[in-house]
Amino acid sequence: MLERLIAHNFQVDFRSHAKAILGADFPEVAAQLEEILLASTIPIEEIIGSGGGETKGTQRLRNALKQRGWKKHKFIVQRIIDGVEREAQSHEVDHIRTFNCGTVALEIEWNNKDPFFDRDLENFKRLHSDGAISLGIIITRGASLQDAMWNLVRRFADEKQINSHADMERIGLHPTRRQIAEVKKRVERAKNPIPFRDAWVAGFVSDKFGAATTHWSKLEDRIQRGVGNPCPLVLIGMPASIVTFGESTAVVEQLLAEGEKANEESDSS
Secondary structure, eight states: OOHHHHHTTOEEEEETTHHHHHHHHOHHHHHHHHHHHHTOOEEHHHHHHTTTSOOHHHHHHHHHHHHTTOEEEEEEEEEEETTEEEEEEEEEEEEEEEETTEEEEEEEESSOBTHHHHHHHHHHHHHHHTTSOSEEEEEEEOHHHHHHHHHHHHHHHHHHTOOSHHHHHHTTOOOOHHHHHHHHHHHHOSSSOOOHHHHHHHHHHHHHSOTTBSBHHHHHHHHHTTTTTTSOEEEEEEOGGGEEOOOOHHHHHHHHHHHHHHHHHHHHO
């Protein structure tokens, strides 16, 4: 199951018999995941330009799922005694799809605060317990991508020759006052000052892709503690190779436009 993803360095983990369930009841889901994820790329310009937020690439990923019938849905679970509603809970999931054998829920956590994993896993657990879903899927940054982030951003800074805030403005980056002050502090400090490029890369990665964001090890921590158990889970980590360099201006503009369209469609849905 998902062997093509594994061959392309995606991290894949199955929990609570999810591999058997996916293979027997939802082979179409496995095929769609491989098709969509293997076609997904994120130019480094999107990572830098997004300021660490959700890239246009992840928005394109969401749009590809939507085109295949994966829609946002709010589950309402009600408890009624003798015709009187005693309790009602809602659980919103970004992507769900119902098949003959049941319903599959999917969340993409590109770069949220890591407690979002608790929310997703607890939602999956409750929905599975109530018979609303058969399987939960989470896609996030894999360990190789998280570990490579500093090198990826540094390579971008080297190629763009970023040596000052003026250089950042030149390529269309607009740091906040706080970010400018933090870089300036590292560059101008009396003890062990560092070059601007080093200060900016370290600050950007720490600020936007730090340890307390959603990535593989934070998801794994929760799985090891049993969060979400016993809901069957498929966990997928995106590899460093999903980030591309050297795309032509036309390709980058096209990808950005696709992402913007996907974002607009998501907002209007």
